[in-house]
Structure formats: C-alpha cells, structure tokens
Amino acid sequence: MRAAFARPLPGRFYDRPTTEVAVDLLGRMLIRRVPGGFSFARIVETEAYTSGDRANHADRGPTLRNRMMFGPPGTLYVYRIHQVHCMNAVTGHGTAVLLRSAEPGIGLASDPRGPGRLCRALGVGPAENGTSLADGPVRITGAPPPGLVVDRGPRVGISRDVERPFRFAIRGDPWVSSPRPRSRGRARAQRSFAQS
DNA sequence: TCATTGATTTGCT
DNA sequence: GCAAATCAATGAT
Numbered sequence: 001m002r003a004a005f006a007r008p009l010p011g012r013f014y015d016r017p018t019t020e021v022a023v024d025l026l027g028r029m030l031i032r033r034v035p036g037g038f039s040f041a042r043i044v045e046t047e048a049y050t051s052g053d054r055a056n057h058a059d060r061g062p063t064l065r066n067r068m069m070f071g072p073p074g075t076l077y078v079y080r081i082h083q084v085h086c087m088n089a090v091t092g093h094g095t096a097v098l099l100r101s102a103e104p105g106i107g108l109a110s111d112p113r114g115p116g117r118l119c120r121a122l123g124v125g126p127a128e129n130g131t132s133l134a135d136g137p138v139r140i141t142g143a144p145p146p147g148l149v150v151d152r153g154p155r156v157g158i159s160r161d162v163e164r165p166f167r168f169a170i171r172g173d174p175w176v177s178s179p180r181p182r183s184r185g186r187a188r189a190q191r192s193f194a195q196s
Numbered sequence: 197t198c199a200t201t202g203a204t205t206t207g208c209t
Numbered sequence: 210g211c212a213a214a215t216c217a218a219t220g221a222t
Contacts, residue, residue: 155203
C-alpha cells in the first residue's frame with residue numbers, strides 16, 4: 001500500500017463534471033494513512049452533488065459547514081449528520097462526490113458499508129476536513145476494472161431534488177448500501193481519465 | 197436567541 | 210418496515 005499511497009489520483013482528476021467523477025471513482029482504492037501503516041477500502045457506491053442542485057449543501061453559497069466545498073478540486077469535505085461523519089471529494093466550486101460505501105480492504109476498524117460507517121471504518125472525522133486527496137492523509141488511487149457496469153438511481157436520504165439519478169453503484173456488488181439503485185438505467189463506467 | 201431539520205444508523209415490530 | 214436517537218448547522222425571528 002505504501003507505493004499506491006505515493007501515487008494518488010492528482011487534483012486534476014477531480015476537476016471534471018461531478019457526475020463523471022462520481023462514476024470514475026467506482027472501483028478505486030481509498031487509502032488512509034494511520035500511525036505505522038495504512039488501511040484501505042474499495043469504493044463501490046457514490047453520489048454526485050452538483051451546481052443548481054437543491055440537495056447540495058453548498059447550493060445556497062458558502063457557510064461555516066460547507067466552506068471546504070469551495071476549495072480546489074481534490075479537497076476532502078467531511079461533514080457531520082446526526083451522530084456520524086460523511087466524506088466527499090470536492091470537484092469544483094461548491095460541488096462534490098459523496099463516498100457512500102466501500103468493500104473492506106485491510107486494516108479497517110469496522111464495516112464500511114454506508115457513508116457514516118465508511119468514515120468510522122477509516123477513522124475519518126473533522127480533523128481530515130479540508131485536507132487534500134492528492135497529498136493528504138486520505139488518498140484515492142488505482143483504476144477500476146475494465147468493463148465495470150454501473151447502476152444509477154435516485155440519491156438516498158434527501159428531501160429536495162429527490163428525482164435526480166445521481167447515485168452510482170457497481171452492479172451486483174455486495175457492499176453497495178441498501179436500498180440498492182434500480183438495475184435498469186445501466187451506464188458503462190467512463191474511462192476517459194488516464195492516470196499518469 | 198429559538199425552532200427546525202437532516203447526504204444516517206440502529207433497533208424494534 | 211418504521212421510528213427513535215440526538216445535536217449542531219442553518220434559517221427565521
């Protein structure tokens with residue numbers, strides 16, 4: 001994992017349309033540096049929060065909570081909801097991808113299925129808010145497998161703009177959180193970004 | 197300053 | 210399947 005941690009996706013990976021990044025993050029490795037080593041998980045489910053999107057925390061402009069969403073692409077945005085934390089990859093001014101679920105890798109503290117559980121499993125909290133996914137303590141690396149099939153559907157747990165199909169998940173993956181997105185509306189994973 | 201709400205999880209029916 | 214937990218950020222007063 002040390003070598004992989006040293007070759008994270010660069011900031012420009014995230015400087016693209018948010019839905020495109022959300023799909024392209026599926027199947028990649030989320031790596032957490034911890035004292036004396038690393039822990040990691042494979043991303044299997046994401047959601048896009050775009051501009052002009054009333055479900056987006058940043059839709060009404062910068063606030064104390066969402067200010068990290070206005071940092072550069074590749075910034076990690078961590079927020080608290082109820083009693084847990086959730087993490088996002090910032091893609092532009094006030095847009096981000098919520099990392100919803102992952103398959104366990106090595107070194108996890110607990111089950112990473114679900115956005116709150118994912119943060120808990122990787123030990124991600126307020127201390128990591130605003131750090132860089134390109135050179136911070138939490139990074140994303142690797143490439144999705146060829147031919148990955150992606151399901152899409154409405155996002156989970158929101159009350160505004162509920163109909164937008166901005167939730168993406170690896171078809172058939174047992175670590176996708178419930179309820180699963182519908183199997184129709186399939187979309188092939190985009191491989192437009194070539195990692196250096 | 198006050199009331200409302202929530203990008204969730206958990207446990208109980 | 211449904212509701213409680215539980216509290217800070219947010220928006221209204």
